[in-house]
Amino acid sequence: MSDGVADTVRRFLLTGVYSHYHFEPTWDRPELADDLTTMVALFTGEFGYTHVPLLGLDATWLQTKDALRDFATSPDRRPDDYVVLYLAGHGEVIPVGQTGVEHILLPSDATGIDLRRRAVKSADLAEWLLADTEIRRLLLIVDACYSGHGALDFASSALASLGRPHRFDGEDSGGTGVIVITASRPAERAVAGAFTAGFARAVRHQATAGHGPEDLSIDAVLSVLRADPAVPASQTATWSLLLGEGSIPYFLPNPRREASLVPLDLAEQARQWQARLVEEHKRADELRTRFLPKSAGFLGRTAALTRLTSWLRDQSQTDSVMVTGNPGSGKTAVLGLLAALSDESQRPTVSTSGITGADLPDPGAIDAAVYAGGLTTTAVLTGIAAAAGMPQLDPDPAALDEYVVRLLAALAERPGLLTVLIDALDEADDPTQLVETVIRPLTGRGIGKVRFLLATRREILDRFGRNWQRQYGLVDLDSPDYSDQGSISVLIRRTLLGQVQTAGASAEESPFATAEPNVLDGVVTAVAEVARSSFFVATIVAATQARLALTNGLPDHHDRAWLDSLPRQSGEAMRDDLRTRLGDRFRDAMELLLPLAYARGVGLPWEDIWVLLANALHHGRAYTNDDLAWLRYRAGSYVVEGGVVESRSLYRLFHQSLADYMRGGRDRNADETIIFRALRDHVPSRPDGRPNWQAAHPYLRLHLAQHAETAGLADELTTDPGYLAVADQAHLLAALDHSVSDAAQTVAAAYRRAAPALRRYPKKDHISYLGLAARYVGAKDLAAHADAEDQDGSWSPRWASWRQNRHHQRLDGHTGWVNALVPAGPLLVSASDDATVRLWDLTLGTEARSPLLGHVGAVNIVVAADDGGGRYSCPPATTPPSVSGTPPTAPP
Numbered sequence: 051m052s053d054g055v056a057d058t059v060r061r062f063l064l065t066g067v068y069s070h071y072h073f074e075p076t077w078d079r080p081e082l083a084d085d086l087t088t089m090v091a092l093f094t095g096e097f098g099y100t101h102v103p104l105l106g107l108d109a110t111w112l113q114t115k116d117a118l119r120d121f122a123t124s125p126d127r128r129p130d131d132y133v134v135l136y137l138a139g140h141g142e143v144i145p146v147g148q149t150g151v152e153h154i155l156l157p158s159d160a161t162g163i164d165l166r167r168r169a170v171k172s173a174d175l176a177e178w179l180l181a182d183t184e185i186r187r188l189l190l191i192v193d194a195c196y197s198g199h200g201a202l203d204f205a206s207s208a209l210a211s212l213g214r215p216h217r218f219d220g221e222d223s224g225g226t227g228v229i230v231i232t233a234s235r236p237a238e239r240a241v242a243g244a245f246t247a248g249f250a251r252a253v254r255h256q257a258t259a260g261h262g263p264e265d266l267s268i269d270a271v272l273s274v275l276r277a278d279p280a281v282p283a284s285q286t287a288t289w290s291l292l293l294g295e296g297s298i299p300y301f302l303p304n305p306r307r308e309a310s311l312v313p314l315d316l317a318e319q320a321r322q323w324q325a326r327l328v329e330e331h332k333r334a335d336e337l338r339t340r341f342l343p344k345s346a347g348f349l350g351r352t353a354a355l356t357r358l359t360s361w362l363r364d365q366s367q368t369d370s371v372m373v374t375g376n377p378g379s380g381k382t383a384v385l386g387l388l389a390a391l392s393d394e395s396q397r398p399t400v401s402t403s404g405i406t407g408a409d410l411p412d413p414g415a416i417d418a419a420v421y422a423g424g425l426t427t428t429a430v431l432t433g434i435a436a437a438a439g440m441p442q443l444d445p446d447p448a449a450l451d452e453y454v455v456r457l458l459a460a461l462a463e464r465p466g467l468l469t470v471l472i473d474a475l476d477e478a479d480d481p482t483q484l485v486e487t488v489i490r491p492l493t494g495r496g497i498g499k500v501r502f503l504l505a506t507r508r509e510i511l512d513r514f515g516r517n518w519q520r521q522y523g524l525v526d527l528d529s530p531d532y533s534d535q536g537s538i539s540v541l542i543r544r545t546l547l548g549q550v551q552t553a554g555a556s557a558e559e560s561p562f563a564t565a566e567p568n569v570l571d572g573v574v575t576a577v578a579e580v581a582r583s584s585f586f587v588a589t590i591v592a593a594t595q596a597r598l599a600l601t602n603g604l605p606d607h608h609d610r611a612w613l614d615s616l617p618r619q620s621g622e623a624m625r626d627d628l629r630t631r632l633g634d635r636f637r638d639a640m641e642l643l644l645p646l647a648y649a650r651g652v653g654l655p656w657e658d659i660w661v662l663l664a665n666a667l668h669h670g671r672a673y674t675n676d677d678l679a680w681l682r683y684r685a686g687s688y689v690v691e692g693g694v695v696e697s698r699s700l701y702r703l704f705h706q707s708l709a710d711y712m713r714g715g716r717d718r719n720a721d722e723t724i725i726f727r728a729l730r731d732h733v734p735s736r737p738d739g740r741p742n743w744q745a746a747h748p749y750l751r752l753h754l755a756q757h758a759e760t761a762g763l764a765d766e767l768t769t770d771p772g773y774l775a776v777a778d779q780a781h782l783l784a785a786l787d788h789s790v791s792d793a794a795q796t797v798a799a800a801y802r803r804a805a806p807a808l809r810r811y812p813k814k815d816h817i818s819y820l821g822l823a824a825r826y827v828g829a830k831d832l833a834a835h836a837d838a839e840d841q842d843g844s845w846s847p848r849w850a851s852w853r854q855n856r857h858h859q860r861l862d863g864h865t866g867w868v869n870a871l872v873p874a875g876p877l878l879v880s881a882s883d884d885a886t887v888r889l890w891d892l893t894l895g896t897e898a899r900s901p902l903l904g905h906v907g908a909v910n911i912v913v914a915a916d917d918g919g920g921r922y923s924c925p926p927a928t929t930p931p932s933v934s935g936t937p938p939t940a941p942p
Contacts, residue, residue, distance in 0.1 A: 061093075061134075062100055063094065065089065066104070066105030068108055069108060074161065083107060102121065110168070132187045133189070134189045139157070142156065143199055153199035153203050155192070157169070172192070187227065187301070192233065194240055196236055227293055228291075229290065229298070231288070234286065239285070240285055245275075247280070253305075255274050261307060310441040311441060337396060340423075342400075350534045352534070355388075359415075365467050371501075372525070380527055383585070388415075389416060392413060392415045419470075420471065430488065431453065435457050446805070448802060461492075468500040469500075469503065471502075516884075538581060541589060542577045542592045547560055561604055590620065590623035597630055620711065625711075631685075643685070643708075648713070648721060651692075655695075655701075659747060725761075741773070754777065755767055755782040764785045764788040771832060771835050779809065799829075817839050818836075820836050866908070868880055869908065872914045885907060
């Protein structure tokens with residue numbers, strides 16, 4: 051929820067589920083554990099509650115009473131707390147007096163001989179939670195048979211024992227009151243799983259609420275639940291307001307609340323909301339697969355953590371910060387730890403036992419954490435825009451600068467300072483474009499509204515301009531201030547002794563465990579010297595030495611030959627480790643790992659594609675999935691699950707430096723050609739023999755264009771409208787910029803014209819729009835192929851006629867921000883921060899002459915004067931202290 055009173059108060063979810071019974075095993079209902087998981091995920095994920103597992107699973111009667119009473123009477127309770135208690139288990143109705151009955155829940159220590167001995171009475175719950183406590187907002191959810199009786203008992207007990215407590219009187223901005231939701235009516239039995247699954251579906255259903263209400267009406271939720279055909283008709287959920295005055299408390303904040311979507315039609319609402327959910331899932335997936343694994347076993351780096359935490363905490367530090375270092379120095383480990391600790395849901399799972407003396411960031415210190423490795427500029431920009439609350443998350447890859455201007459406007463209206471973490475900047479799909487089109491404009495013109503925590507290798511730093519040090523702080527993990535050689539030595543020592551999971555030998559068998567101290571110290575010193583600031587190299591080399599010592603004995607750390615044999619780079623260290631462990635099958639492992647070095651995005655699918663590429667790259671080999679299973683067992687430490695695409699797992703090498711090593715010395719163009727053609731030929735065929743791109747693996751639809759671009763085969767992408775209709779747009783547009791033949795360039799022009807429609811309209815109409823655009827630009831072959839392809843579309847074009855206009859041109863040359871553009875007849879004059887003025891021939895799309903040099907700083911203004919005869923000259927440009935007006939465009 052984006053606004054409202056619910057954002058300023060605390061929300062607690064208490065849970066108690068009785069699924070196993072000590073004395074009555076026939077009562078066991080293990081499936082109730084799934085109900086608990088469902089409700090916890092719903093309330094913590096959708097409604098923002100903090101789960102307080104006071105009772106856990108299978109509490110006894112006394113544990114239940116004490117836990118609820120302790121929570122309710124705690125000095126930490128506040129009158130504005132929202133408290134939800136979910137209870138599930140066996141429910142029974144027992145007689146009271148001559149005609150009365152009461153409802154009970156059976157705790158884990160209940161006995162069938164005497165149900166009354168240990169029973170959680172619904173009436174007692176009211177006293178335990180409300181008598182002499184500060185609780186004014188309580189939602190009780192009872193998921194049990196006959197629970198409708200429980201609501202009646204709870205109400206009568208609350209009114210009898212509390213009378214009309216004054217704390218529920220009067221108006222309150224968030225409302226006060228006690229509400230009871232029951233999974234069944236008094237005479238109905240409850241089916242395990244039916245209520246929780248139906249409740250979750252109702253919460254997420256559009257019929258419950260759109261994007262306007264601040265909270266979900268409990269009555270609306272239960273109305274949708276009762277209409278759910280998957281919920282048994284014999285079970286009817288009900289609710290009652292027992293105590294309270296004024297408005298009903300906001301127990302269920304609307305997770306779809308977004309005022310900017312309200313004026314839109316429902317189709318556009320759905321499209322934009324789905325785009326937002328996709329971004330949230332991407333960030334969660336990156337946190338799970340990229341950042342959290344690197345934060346496991348975190349050791350040292352105290353100075354870097356302290357510096358970055360201080361920057362995160364101080365909102366007055368609006369400049370961005372870069373973290374750099376050689377491969378393996380721990381850039382992702384540092385940023386991963388900060389991202390995980392900043393995430394409120396993941397923070398409790400992060401171990402900080404290896405961190406001493408460092409201050410750690412507060413929850414919520416980072417607004418968005420993006421792993422840029424393999425991502426397009428469009429994807430990274432979309433992640434930033436989602437964190438900023440932009441309503442439309444669909445930047446046009448051909449007009450990113452326009453979207454950045456809109457993002458800057460949104461940031462200007464947004465309160466506070468947006469903090470965005472971007473890791474693996476150097477591994478992005480196009481690092482230069484990402485820096486020049488997105489990061490530099492946002493840092494330069496979003497001062498005080500957005501700041502970045504960036505991680506990249508050093509070679510990218512110059513892309514930020516010659517004077518980047520004035521705008522960005524720097525944490526160099528290889529420098530003496532931050533390298534932390536002491537922690538690297540500790541890691542090496544633990545690995546040699548078999549005290550870490552990555553050790554080459556266990557603590558019981560490692561020869562170093564019984565080595566003389568001077569021998570152990572000598573090996574530690576030697577490995578630390580070759581590893582330098584790389585924790586990654588240190589880990590691999592130490593594990594290899596521990597493994598070698600099992601068969602060869604302890605090394606002589608004074609032996610120069612041994613010292614020279616130690617690898618200095620991560621790829622070399624991996625090679626030596628695999629050769630040591632695998633012997634004759636070393637070559638198999640390296641050949642099976644090679645396809646991962648060429649993987650795009652977050653990884654390569656296992657299925658039938660990984661093996662396909664391994665065999666294609668090594669002619670005559672016949673690897674199978676059994677070989678990959680062997681690789682996973684024997685060399686799995688070098689492979690990780692990088693992410694998911696359309697419910698399919700993707701795999702990549704553990705570290706980018708390993709991919710660099712695997713590709714080193716190979717003909718990358720030849721390899722990419724083999725990969726492109728193997729993937730293209732792997733597309734299943736339709737009955738008529740044409741490729742069925744809709745059925746192709748999603749990896750092909752996402753990344754085939756990247757493989758084609760690197761192989762220099764972009765023209766081969768333009769012959770099949772079926773592929774053009776389903777391909778990832780950002781990757782395909784980038785590849786089409788490298789089209790060579792006239793025919794391919796004409797198809798590329800058609801695709802650029804159709805691209806906005808392909809982003810907006812249903813897939814079934816994509817071929818039709820491609821055919822329309824083909825007719826517009828005169829791509830006759832594409833139009834004919836589109837007609838043959840389009841069998842399912844709702845319409846098809848026959849002719850097209852529009853006023854001709856030129857599509858956008860990309861003019862490459864400036865290395866800094868472009869501050870001025872002036873037309874001069876057939877030429878365009880540009881002035882830039884890179885201290886140059888350039889003249890462009892718009893007909894050819896190239897520079898008309900060499901750059902005009904001489905300025906010692908940024909050129910902010912340029913004027914082109916016509917002498918009356920069609921000849922133009924540029925009077926001397928000036929560099930005033932400041933220039934007001936419309937923000938300039940992005941670097942061409």
